[in-house]
Amino acid sequence: MSDPDGFRAEARAWLEANCPPEMREPMRDESDACWGGRNAVFKNDAQKRWMETMGERGWTVPDWPKEYGGGGLSPAETKALREEMAALGCRNPLSSFGISMLGPALLKYGTEEQKQHYLPQIARGEIRWCQGYSEPGAGSDLAGLQAKAEAVSDPEGGDHWLVNGQKVWTSYADKADWIFCLVRTDLADKHRGISFVLFDMASEGVSTRPILLISGNSPFCETFFDDVKVPKDQVVGEVNRGWDVAKYLLGHEREMISGFGLGGGAPLGEKAAETVGRDAAGRLDDPLLRAEIARFEVDSLAFRAMSERFVDQLKAGQAHPAQPSMMKYYGTELNKRRHELAMAAGGSDALEWESEASRGGAKARAWLRTKANSIEGGTSEIQLNIVAKRILELPDQ
Amino acid sequence: MPLYLNDDQAMLADSARSFMAAEAPPAHLRALRDEGSPDGFSRALWKQFAEMGFTGVLIPEDEGGLGLGHVEAGIILEEIGRNLSPSPFLTTAVAAVEALKLAGGATRQRWFPGVLSGDAVLGLAIDEGPKHRPHRIALKAERSGNGFRLTGEKQFVIQGGSADMLIVAARTAGSPGEEEGLTLFAVDQDAADLSLESARLVDSAMAAHVRFDGVEVDADAVIGEVDQGRAPLAQLFNAGRVGASAELIGVGGGAMDMTVAYLKERKQFGRAIGSFQALQHRAAHLYSELEIARAAVLKAQQLLDAGDTGAELMVSVAKAKAGQAATLAVQEGVQMHGGVGMTDEFDIGLFMKRDRALGEFFGDAAFHANRVAEMQGY
Numbered sequence: 134m135s136d137p138d139g140f141r142a143e144a145r146a147w148l149e150a151n152c153p154p155e156m157r158e159p160m161r162d163e164s165d166a167c168w169g170g171r172n173a174v175f176k177n178d179a180q181k182r183w184m185e186t187m188g189e190r191g192w193t194v195p196d197w198p199k200e201y202g203g204g205g206l207s208p209a210e211t212k213a214l215r216e217e218m219a220a221l222g223c224r225n226p227l228s229s230f231g232i233s234m235l236g237p238a239l240l241k242y243g244t245e246e247q248k249q250h251y252l253p254q255i256a257r258g259e260i261r262w263c264q265g266y267s268e269p270g271a272g273s274d275l276a277g278l279q280a281k282a283e284a285v286s287d288p289e290g291g292d293h294w295l296v297n298g299q300k301v302w303t304s305y306a307d308k309a310d311w312i313f314c315l316v317r318t319d320l321a322d323k324h325r326g327i328s329f330v331l332f333d334m335a336s337e338g339v340s341t342r343p344i345l346l347i348s349g350n351s352p353f354c355e356t357f358f359d360d361v362k363v364p365k366d367q368v369v370g371e372v373n374r375g376w377d378v379a380k381y382l383l384g385h386e387r388e389m390i391s392g393f394g395l396g397g398g399a400p401l402g403e404k405a406a407e408t409v410g411r412d413a414a415g416r417l418d419d420p421l422l423r424a425e426i427a428r429f430e431v432d433s434l435a436f437r438a439m440s441e442r443f444v445d446q447l448k449a450g451q452a453h454p455a456q457p458s459m460m461k462y463y464g465t466e467l468n469k470r471r472h473e474l475a476m477a478a479g480g481s482d483a484l485e486w487e488s489e490a491s492r493g494g495a496k497a498r499a500w501l502r503t504k505a506n507s508i509e510g511g512t513s514e515i516q517l518n519i520v521a522k523r524i525l526e527l528p529d530q
Numbered sequence: 531m532p533l534y535l536n537d538d539q540a541m542l543a544d545s546a547r548s549f550m551a552a553e554a555p556p557a558h559l560r561a562l563r564d565e566g567s568p569d570g571f572s573r574a575l576w577k578q579f580a581e582m583g584f585t586g587v588l589i590p591e592d593e594g595g596l597g598l599g600h601v602e603a604g605i606i607l608e609e610i611g612r613n614l615s616p617s618p619f620l621t622t623a624v625a626a627v628e629a630l631k632l633a634g635g636a637t638r639q640r641w642f643p644g645v646l647s648g649d650a651v652l653g654l655a656i657d658e659g660p661k662h663r664p665h666r667i668a669l670k671a672e673r674s675g676n677g678f679r680l681t682g683e684k685q686f687v688i689q690g691g692s693a694d695m696l697i698v699a700a701r702t703a704g705s706p707g708e709e710e711g712l713t714l715f716a717v718d719q720d721a722a723d724l725s726l727e728s729a730r731l732v733d734s735a736m737a738a739h740v741r742f743d744g745v746e747v748d749a750d751a752v753i754g755e756v757d758q759g760r761a762p763l764a765q766l767f768n769a770g771r772v773g774a775s776a777e778l779i780g781v782g783g784g785a786m787d788m789t790v791a792y793l794k795e796r797k798q799f800g801r802a803i804g805s806f807q808a809l810q811h812r813a814a815h816l817y818s819e820l821e822i823a824r825a826a827v828l829k830a831q832q833l834l835d836a837g838d839t840g841a842e843l844m845v846s847v848a849k850a851k852a853g854q855a856a857t858l859a860v861q862e863g864v865q866m867h868g869g870v871g872m873t874d875e876f877d878i879g880l881f882m883k884r885d886r887a888l889g890e891f892f893g894d895a896a897f898h899a900n901r902v903a904e905m906q907g908y
């Protein structure tokens with residue numbers, strides 16, 4: 134293995150010098166994530182500094198080419214950097230659908246101008262993106278989408294698309310600056326009638342309505358388009374071939390979501406002992422819960438190894454293109470199990486929803502939030518269908 | 531006795547079903563939640579429960595109740611579960627009433643009329659940590675003058691803040707970890723040196739943390755005999771646990787019905803999602819789990835009503851099985867609803883929240899599976 138030892142030592146020294154101490158404390162919950170964007174809200178100075186410093190260095194996207202704002206690192210260097218960040222407890226400097234979803238799609242399908250324009254903004258956290266895929270009638274059957282874009286030639290304002298329709302479950306649409314959006318450009322062909330467009334959420338005719346989740350938060354929205362004008366050059370890939378871009382992006386989204394399975398922090402059993410107690414031999418004082426947690430940890434540690442292997446194989450071009458579906462399925466089911474067990478361990482304390490002692494019901498709300506993991510980015514059932522069809526090559530029903 | 535409802539029981543089921551669906555459907559819970567109801571339930575509904583005769587279901591006929599058994603209480607609870615109807619029924623009319631049957635005449639005469647009229651709410655002060663571990667009870671009751679002085683803390687006292695009286699499990703002998711040496715007391719909730727802090731739970735019910743800073747009670751506050759709290763506590767637990775199991779069957783059944791209806795209605799890929807075999811099999815599996823859990827619950831109820839010595843084992847089987855089946859129902863329910871299942875607007879998430887709290891109440895599935903192992907001697 135070409136372990137870039139020189140790089141590793143250098144990266145560590147740089148991280149130690151540049152990562153603010155506050156950004157080396159574990160994130161307490163979703164609200165500690167840094168999303169950047171035009172209207173970025175930072176929890177503190179350290180968070181802002183950390184995003185900007187990493188952005189300047191290109192290490193928000195270490196493996197993207199330098200000319201697009203990335204770090205230009207090799208797969209081995211990228212891995213070393215991630216390991217050093219983990220070892221030092223550095224927080225992710227920038228959570229971003231631009232990084233995890235749109236960027237990879239632009240790198241593969243974007244024009245040179247599009248890459249030059251959008252990628253550095255993503256790397257620096259200047260523009261926050263949201264994903265306009267799902268519609269009320271098109272969830273699992275995403276290609277059934279109906280929001281449409283009509284070509285309009287306008288001698289005065291230039292040619293553009295006129296977008297009309299509705300999206301739903303658009304995460305953070307109310308906070309996002311831009312949207313990457315699937316629209317129908319040909320009514321006759323289900324899969325080859327979809328285009329992948331980018332536009333500013335501040336465009337006239339865009340509106341959002343937040344939807345309340347069972348966790349009591351509202352991170353996602355209904356999103357409406359009413360005669361939204363989108364300049365012609367804001368299509369990624371060929372017109373009517375947006376489905377290819379969409380699917381490629383979904384692979385990256387699923388890879389990202391599978392990371393929820395990694396958990397982090399102290400082993401679950403250790404945390405459980407705080408509420409459940411230990412017997413004289415130091416074992417968790419609930420033999421069945423202990424057994425369930427131990428079985429969970431076996432799967433979790435094995436999944437951790439699988440994640441490392443998957444990324445290594447992916448970078449080496451050895452992963453099956455449908456492998457992200459397996460990862461997404463497994464990682465999200467695992468994360469749901471983790472939170473079920475955390476709730477079981479927490480007992481009645483964990484049921485509290487508003488109290489100060491429960492930090493406003495943090496445990497219960499996080500548990501409920503994980504239920505979406507096996508739905509967002511394509512449901513578990515859809516991932517299993519993909520694995521069965523594309524990897525196992527099982528016949529259609 | 532056949533393991534299905536007889537005609538009278540089926541009639542009770544019909545009236546409980548139409549009553550809950552009309553008076554306390556999920557929209558009722560939502561309204562209470564949204565207005566931040568300090569009780570977490572409606573006192574007017576509790577009065578209606580009394581008018582229907584529900585609150586006296588387990589109270590003997592010669593004391594003004596219906597004198598029915600756990601099967602009948604369970605019938606009402608299942609409909610409560612199916613409709614997510616918030617009420618003090620399980621704690622007050624089922625668990626507390628069963629314990630009070632072993633109390634002296636004066637205590638019964640003091641509390642049964644209020645339960646019958648839907649005025650009284652009775653709380654259960656048993657758990658002291660986040661998990662249900664009754665043998666670890668440490669709250670101390672020391673002799674003091676003519677009575678006792680109680681010192682210690684309780685938590686997860688459902689509707690404790692709204693209660694008129696708390697049934698308190700206290701240690702009068704031995705040390706935490708021992709099953710013997712407990713005594714049950716009926717303590718006025720507004721007693722001096724008793725302080726209480728309520729917290730809203732995930733299912734919008736209120737639960738209290740209660741502190742006893744040397745609370746003085748008379749000797750006649752004892753339910754049953756001093757140091758012999760095991761008997762009334764067992765009676766309370768059996769009733770509470772089998773009752774919670776019945777309610778869980780309702781929660782699980784309600785979630786399943788909603789989900790099956792959605793599988794028929796929601797279309798993707800040009801067909802009802804319920805036509806996909808992957809979902810059909812899971813729905814059929816869920817049905818099987820719930821049917822089996824329902825049988826276990828009914829068996830436990832009948833054994834309890836018959837005073838059978840095997841009842842306690844079956845009660846734990848019922849609580850563990852109903853808990854697992856209901857949890858499966860709500861998990862499958864949310865998953866099969868897809869994105870809408872995650873929204874507050876749809877009811878399925880409310881079922882998931884209720885299941886979580888009810889599953890924990892009186893011991894979760896792991897607690898009861900472990901108890902089955904103990905009772906079977908391994």
Ligand SMILES: Cc1cc2nc3c(=O)[nH]c(=O)nc-3n(C[C@H](O)[C@H](O)[C@H](O)COP(=O)(O)OP(=O)(O)OC[C@H]3O[C@@H](n4cnc5c(N)ncnc54)[C@H](O)[C@@H]3O)c2cc1C
Nearest residue numbers: 264266267272273302304505509510512514865866868869
């Ligand atoms: C928290 C959250 C955030 C989200 N964020 C975004 C976002 O930012 N942008 C965006 O575009 N979308 C987003 N989504 C939407 C998400 O991608 C969809 O919810 C998902 O694809 C499922 O679609 P649906 O909700 O319409 O469910 P449906 O497709 O109606 O599915 C209902 C059930 O049927 C099952 N099913 C459907 N088809 C089959 C089949 N062929 N075989 C077996 N089972 C099947 C499903 O697995 C599911 O269990 C988000 C969703 C959630 C919950």
